[in-house]
Amino acid sequence: MAGTLFVTGCSSATTEQWKRLGLPEGASDRTEAVRSLWIGAWIAALIVGVMVWALILYAVVRYRRRTEEAPRQTRYNLPLEVLYTLAPFAIIGVLFFYTIEHGNKITAMSDSPNHTINVVGQQWQWTFNYHETVNGQEGVWETGTLERPAELWLPVNESVRFELTSPDVIHSFWVPAFYFKLDAIPGRTNKFELTPTKIGVFAGKCAELCGLYHSRMLMTVHVVTADQYQAHLRELAAKGQTGAATGGQDATTIPGYGQQEGGN
Incomplete structure (x- = not known):
């Protein structure tokens, strides 16, 4: 009920701004490239955030303290270490690729502007x-x-x-x-x-x-x-x-x- 009241209380302009994730309404030919990069970065951040919080909650529940005995100690876990080393590089690589691709469109200049x-x-x-x-x-x-x-x-x-x-x-x-x-x-x-x-x-x-x-x-x-x-x-x-x-x-x-x- 509260959510319904909140949504209905928003003007159409506010709703559109929410869809743009805070960006103003665009008025140039650079709009689409910037908006795509902006929203894509937020989607990537949301996916990473959900995965991190899911792993945290899993660890909290799965490995919660059950007895007074100290848990078994592990010196290393090679698959896990490879994962958390390569995963950030993969995320950065994807963001870097789209940043360069969109950045070239945003900063492009013609030979003879009007x-x-x-x-x-x-x-x-x-x-x-x-x-x-x-x-x-x-x-x-x-x-x-x-x-x-x-x-x-x-x-x-x-x-x-x-x-x-x-x-x-x-x-x-x-x-x-x-x-x-x-x-x-x-x-x-x-x-x-x-x-x-x-x-x-x-x-x-x-x-x-x-x-x-x-x-x-x-x-x-x-x-x-x-x-x-x-x-x-x-x-x-x-x-x-x-x-x-x-x-x-x-x-x-x-x-x-x-x-x-x-x-x-």
């Missing part, structure tokens, strides 16, 4: 440089501040390559609905590619502790039609936000103090 966006993560906001020709101008950009988080616009069903850079410390670009996360590391450019598959507005954030205002290093991701995407780029060009930007203006300013962290 769009390329340079993502600059800096303390403490995001800047997006769209490598597009808009109204005869090469490249447009937009950025955020602590008071107004950045917005990223992407066209649905068109591949996008992200090039991640950072001028200060390590940040991590993460949009949970895209099932992908990658660090922006000073001195190097990290790249990944995916295709948004669902129109909507999604939350993004920095997933690497990067300083005082790490918790406010947020972004809003708009996945729109191709026409809406191009219209947004034209709006940026009309504002004069052309070329490339290396970071948000006053991104490191502490509100109320008018100075950067560590300043006098």
